[in-house]
Amino acid sequence: MNSTSSEAISRQHPLPLRPWQAACLQQALQSLTPQTPHFLCQATPGAGKMMLAAVLADELMSRGDIDFVLYLGPTRAVVARAVETLCEVTGLPMHGRLGAAGGAYTYHALNHRLQELKALCQQARVMLIWDESHHAAGRGEDEQDTSNRWGLALLALERHVQYTLALSGTPWRTDGSCLPLLRYVESTQGKPQAHPLPADGESSDEADLTHALVPDFVYSLTEAIRDQVCRLPRLQLIDNPAIQLTAYHPRSGRQETHHYSSIPHLLRHPTMQYSQLLRHSEPMTHLLERSCQQLRALRQQDPDAAGLVVASDIAHAEEIAEYLEDRGETVCLVTSRSPGAHERLSHFRDTKTPWLVAVGMVSEGVDIPRLRVCCYLSHIRTEQRFRQVLGRIIRREGIEDAECYLFALNEPSLRHFARRITDDLPDDLAHVQLASPSSSKPAADIPGNAGDPASGNGGASDLDAQSAQDPGLNPARIPSPHLSLNALPTLGLQVAPDVEFSNQFITRLIALQLSHS
Known part of the structure; x- marks a missing residue:
C-alpha cells in the first residue's frame, strides 16, 4: 500500500469533504494494507458515510491500488442512492456491466451472484463497501456458528477481495451476534454491540466477559451536532394522565374498571400490548x-x-x-x-x-x-x-x-x-x-x-403522579369509541378490554430544547 500524501487527500471532488470525512479518509488510506484489509467507519446516521466511501474508493482507484468497487446495501433504494454517489464522485460508470468501474447490489442479491462476484474478485483488485453492516451476522474464532445467510456470503467473498470498508451508524445486532470481518476485543462491560463468550468451562466471572467491537473511526452524534x-x-x-380500562369477565359478565395514570402503568396489565395500543384511535x-x-x-x-x-x-x-x-x-x-x-x-x-x-x-x-x-x-x-x-x-x-x-x-x-x-x-x-x-x-x-x-x-x-394530581392535566373524560382489543388469555381467563383516554394527552419526559445564549 502506498503511503498517504497530502496531495492525494486534497484532490478535488464534486462536494467538499466535511472535517470528519477528511480525517476518516486519511486514517483509512493509512491503515488499509494487505495485513489490515478491513476498516469500519462508525458514524451517526445522517453524517455522510456514503460520500466518505465514494471518495475513498476514488482515491484508491486513482492511486492504482484497486480496479473495481463492489457495493452492498440493505435495500434497492439505498443501493440506487449509493450508485448515484459513486458515479458523482468518481465520474465512472457503476452499473456492474462490461466497462463499468463498479457494481452495487442488495445483500439479498449477493447470494444469487456470489459465484460470478468471486470470479470478478479473483481477476481484479476489488474494494468491497458493505453498508449498514449490522445486517450481517458472523462468528468469532471460538464461537458456535451464529452467522446468517448474508454473513456467510460476506465471509465467502471476503477472502477474494483486496479491501473492505464497513459502514454503520449502529454497528451491533439486536440478537447479540458478532459482525463478520470486524475486530472485537474482550471486555467486562456490557454494550449494545457486545457478544457473549462461550460459557462452557468458564467461571462465573469469566462468563461476564463480552466481545466488544472496536471501530477504526467513530463520529458521534455529539460531534455531528456541534x-x-x-x-x-x-x-x-406522548402520555396520558387519565386512562380507563374496562374488562368483562366472560362467565359472570361482570364489568371491571381499572384506572391508570400513564401508558407505562397501563402496559403492566397482562392483556394489554403495545402493538394494540398503537392501533387505538385516540393515541394514534x-x-x-x-x-x-x-x-x-x-x-x-x-x-x-x-x-x-x-x-x-x-x-x-x-x-x-x-x-x-x-x-x-x-x-x-x-x-x-x-x-x-x-x-x-x-x-x-x-x-x-x-x-x-x-x-x-x-x-x-x-x-x-x-x-x-x-x-x-x-x-x-x-x-x-x-x-x-x-x-x-x-x-x-x-x-x-x-x-x-x-x-x-x-x-x-x-x-x-x-x-x-x-x-x-x-x-x-x-x-x-x-x-x-x-x-x-x-x-x-x-x-x-x-x-x-x-x-x-x-x-x-x-411524573406520572404529578400528572394525575394536577387538575390542569386531568380534565373530565369525554366519551370515546370503545375499541375492543384482542386480549391475551391470562391464567385461563379471557377478557376483552376496552380502553378510553382523557381528552388531553401530554407531551412529557423528553423535549430537547435549544439552549439560548
Whole structure:
C-alpha cells in the first residue's frame, strides 16, 4: 500500500469533504494494507458515510491500488442512492456491466451472484463497501456458528477481495451476534454491540466477559451536532394522565374498571400490548395531530419540510395514510405492496409533498434531507431501529434547519432509548423538559433520570403522579369509541378490554430544547 500524501487527500471532488470525512479518509488510506484489509467507519446516521466511501474508493482507484468497487446495501433504494454517489464522485460508470468501474447490489442479491462476484474478485483488485453492516451476522474464532445467510456470503467473498470498508451508524445486532470481518476485543462491560463468550468451562466471572467491537473511526452524534452536520433532535414522548380500562369477565359478565395514570402503568396489565395500543384511535390520532401541527409550523419557514410516519405493517400504513388524506394532507404511501415503490420514494425526495408513510423501506440509509418530523408508530422497540429511524430526520440541509422532531408514545423501552440518545448530545443541549400540548414552550424542568426504567420504578415515574394530581392535566373524560382489543388469555381467563383516554394527552419526559445564549 502506498503511503498517504497530502496531495492525494486534497484532490478535488464534486462536494467538499466535511472535517470528519477528511480525517476518516486519511486514517483509512493509512491503515488499509494487505495485513489490515478491513476498516469500519462508525458514524451517526445522517453524517455522510456514503460520500466518505465514494471518495475513498476514488482515491484508491486513482492511486492504482484497486480496479473495481463492489457495493452492498440493505435495500434497492439505498443501493440506487449509493450508485448515484459513486458515479458523482468518481465520474465512472457503476452499473456492474462490461466497462463499468463498479457494481452495487442488495445483500439479498449477493447470494444469487456470489459465484460470478468471486470470479470478478479473483481477476481484479476489488474494494468491497458493505453498508449498514449490522445486517450481517458472523462468528468469532471460538464461537458456535451464529452467522446468517448474508454473513456467510460476506465471509465467502471476503477472502477474494483486496479491501473492505464497513459502514454503520449502529454497528451491533439486536440478537447479540458478532459482525463478520470486524475486530472485537474482550471486555467486562456490557454494550449494545457486545457478544457473549462461550460459557462452557468458564467461571462465573469469566462468563461476564463480552466481545466488544472496536471501530477504526467513530463520529458521534455529539460531534455531528456541534459541527452542524446533523440537526438537534427533539424527542417528544406522548402520555396520558387519565386512562380507563374496562374488562368483562366472560362467565359472570361482570364489568371491571381499572384506572391508570400513564401508558407505562397501563402496559403492566397482562392483556394489554403495545402493538394494540398503537392501533387505538385516540393515541394514534393524537400522535398524528401533534406531528402535523409541528410540520405545519416548520413549513411556514421552510416550505420543503416534510414528515415521516413509520407504521407497524402495511395495513396500519394504509390506515394512517387514509387518515391523513381525510384531514386534507397530501401523502406519499411507500410500502412493499405499493406499485413502483422505489420510484415513488425517489419522486418524493424532489417534490414538496408534506407526508411520507412507510413501514420499513425508509428505516435506514435513505437520504431525504427535507424530512424533519417523524411520527414513530412502529411496533418494533429496539434501540437499533429507533436510532435508524431518527437518522432519517437529522440530516441537515443548511443553517436554517437546526432542529428536527420525533413523536412517539411514552413506552418504557422507547423512553430508555430516548434517554440514551440524550447521552450522545452535547451537554448544553441535552435539556429534559415537560411541555403542555397547547404550548411549544417548556412548562417544567424534569430531572435527567426521572422515569428511567433503569431506576427500578417499573416505568412509573414521579411524573406520572404529578400528572394525575394536577387538575390542569386531568380534565373530565369525554366519551370515546370503545375499541375492543384482542386480549391475551391470562391464567385461563379471557377478557376483552376496552380502553378510553382523557381528552388531553401530554407531551412529557423528553423535549430537547435549544439552549439560548
